[in-house]
Amino acid sequence: MTTDRFLPDLPDDKLARIQLEGLRWTVGHAMNNAVYAERLKKAGVSGPEDIHSLEDLQRLPFTTVEDLRDGYPLPLLCVPEKDIVRIHASSGTTGKRKVLAYTANDTANFALQMARCYEMAGLTKEDRIQIAVGYGLWTAGAGFQAGSELFGAFTIPIGPGNLDMQLQLMKDLKSTCIGCTASMALLLAEEVERKGLRDSLSLKKIIFGSEPHSLKMRQAFTEKLGVEHTYDIAGMTEMYGPGTGLNCDECDGIHYWADLFIHEIVDPHTLKPVPDGEVGELVVTSLRKEAVPLIRYRTHDLTRIVPGQCACGRRIPRHGHIRGRSDDMIIYRGVNIYPGQLSDVLNGFADVGGEYHVELTRSEGLDYMAMKVERAGGVSSDNDKNLAQAVSMELHKRIMARISVEIVDPGTLPRAFGKSKRVTDNRLE
């Protein structure tokens, strides 16, 4: 017996039926775009009649971020431009921006996927959601807001930054949930602690957009802000925006909306599917997207499918937390290292905080990696040398990499409103 209003119930047979229907529709609809049509025909697919089962997904060509950039300004568009009701764009740090178009149905599904996240986080219409993620071209603000309104919560749209205003409105309007980046929540938590505001707040939950948080960060938020639970949201501009999935209170993976997107996990080198449970690159195929459908879109996000049913009882599949990007991967002395693995190691040490920074250098043809880690608050610096050595040994044991470690004072590493820059690579001449 479920009281879910927005979350789907997806037993295996029903899910397979929805996915096959959605895949067939998407393949047929993609034929409206010349790039898609040509590639599908080359792969021997001339329409939905060639898709007989979900296995046929393997025959379809991949789509890449270059396909979206090359088609600037309205790449892979499958509807007439008059049917577009909105666009969003990525930050575009390298090369051209990716602009993604939305039809009215697309914006409705975007709101739906976000409303499902609020429900997954255990919120109700009584909750007050403070939105401190970016607005404008960026998808986050629009998604958090439309989802919150559809869900029926008291919505407080602020946008990122401006800590004083965030704290004042949080207190005066009794926000119970905030959506922000983990870096920003850390700044807020430190400010709340400094000003002794914890008991004047009603905050219970935090939903993190765009930047997953570590166990250490979660502990800091629980202590300093008094929150009950924190959640990582999945998503990307290509998949409407944030909200394609969220962890439930069991915290064993992220439930994703498999009736909206098929998630495949492939080996980033061979592009062949990996067995359930193994880490690989997430590849997504949309099932309802109209303006810019996705066919086997390579996300470059690394994750895994979590096998089995969740202890929460919901019949909604799960993927693991995003373990970094296949292109963020550090190749150090022949070892592949994902930033998530470094956090995992630090989580095992009570005397260090969650903040770290690594620098890669090259000297006489050999690579070196140096890591700065903040000591946990209230811990004496007397033991720094031993602690650094213990962290270094554990890194070697777990990641098979020699990394020199230095312990620094809490609060000394740079904080950022957006994604923290934790890696500096100075190896290139």
Ligand SMILES: [Zn+2]
């Ligand atoms: Zn669950």
